[in-house]
Amino acid sequence: MKLNELYQTIILEHYKEPHNVGELLNADIESRGYNESCGDDVRLFVKLDDEKKIDEIRFKGKGCAISQSSTSMMTDAIKGKTIDEALLFVDSFKSMLKGEKQFSDEGDYEELSSLKGVLEFPVRVKCATLSWNTVRNGLLQFKSKENETTKVATTIHDEE
Ligand code: ZN
Numbered sequence: 001m002k003l004n005e006l007y008q009t010i011i012l013e014h015y016k017e018p019h020n021v022g023e024l025l026n027a028d029i030e031s032r033g034y035n036e037s038c039g040d041d042v043r044l045f046v047k048l049d050d051e052k053k054i055d056e057i058r059f060k061g062k063g064c065a066i067s068q069s070s071t072s073m074m075t076d077a078i079k080g081k082t083i084d085e086a087l088l089f090v091d092s093f094k095s096m097l098k099g100e101k102q103f104s105d106e107g108d109y110e111e112l113s114s115l116k117g118v119l120e121f122p123v124r125v126k127c128a129t130l131s132w133n134t135v136r137n138g139l140l141q142f143k144s145k146e147n148e149t150t151k152v153a154t155t156i157h158d159e160e
Contacts, residue, residue, distance in 0.1 A: 007065055010114035014069035019076050022058040030153040031138030035130045037123065037158065040067035042131045044075075044138060053082050059131070066124050070115055071131035077108045083139050090136045097128050126158070133159045 024045035032043045040063030049055040057075045061068055077093075078086040093112060095101035097119075105113035118124045133156055141152045 005117060008114050008117070010073075010111050011065060011069040014072040014111075015065040018059075018068055018072035020056075020058050020072065020079070021060065023060060024056055024058050028152065029138040029142050031134050031141070032153075032155045033130050033134030033137070033159070034155075034157050035063070035067065035126045038064055038067065038127050040064060040127055040130050042067065042071050042134055044071075044131065044135055046135070046138060046142075048083070048142075051082070054079050054086060057135075061131075063130075064124075064127050066115070066118060066127040067130050070128045073111050073115075074131045074135065077112060078135065083143060087136060087139055090132050090139075094129055094132050094136075097125055097132075129159075 024047050026047060027045035028048045029046040030044065034041050040061070042059055042061035042063070045058045046054055047056040057079050059071050059075060061071055078089060081089060089108065092101065093109070096103045097115065099119050103109070103113050103116045115128050118128045137154050137156050138152060141154045145152060
C-alpha cells in the first residue's frame with residue numbers, strides 16, 4: 001500500500017469538513033491530548049444528558065489528516081452512547097487500530113474502517129488513536145468523580 005492510499009476519500013472528507021467542531025461552554029468533561037511525535041493536538045468537550053448519555057460532543061484540534069479525521073469520526077460514533085457504552089466502543093476500536101483485533105466495517109465502524117490503512121504505518125497509529133485516548137481519559141475521570149458536581153478537565157501526552 002502506498003502512503004496516498006492511506007488518505008482515502010472518507011478520511012479526506014472528514015479532514016476537509018470535520019463533524020462536531022467547536023467548543024461547548026457548558027461541557028461536563030473537557031479533555032485534551034497531544035501527540036508530540038506528530039504535533040497533533042485535540043481538545044474535546046462532552047455534554048451529558050440526565051441519563052449520562054453523550055448528548056453533545058465537540059472538538060477543536062490541529063494536526064495531520066489522520067488525527068483530525070479520526071477525531072471527527074470518533075465524535076460521530078460515540079454521540080448518543082452512555083459513558084460505559086462509549087468506553088467499550090473506544091477500547092474495541094483501539095484494539096483494531098493497534099492490530100489486536102480484526103477491523104469491522106459494520107454499523108458504527110463503517111466509516112471508521114477507512115482508518116485501517118494506519119496498520120501499515122506504525123508511526124501514524126498514534127495520530128489515529130489520539131482522540132480515542134483523549135475521550136477515554138475524560139470519560140474515566142468523570143466516572144471516578146461522578147458524585148461531584150465539578151467539571152472534569154484532563155490532559156494526556158503521547159499515550160500509546
Ligand atoms: Zn498526526
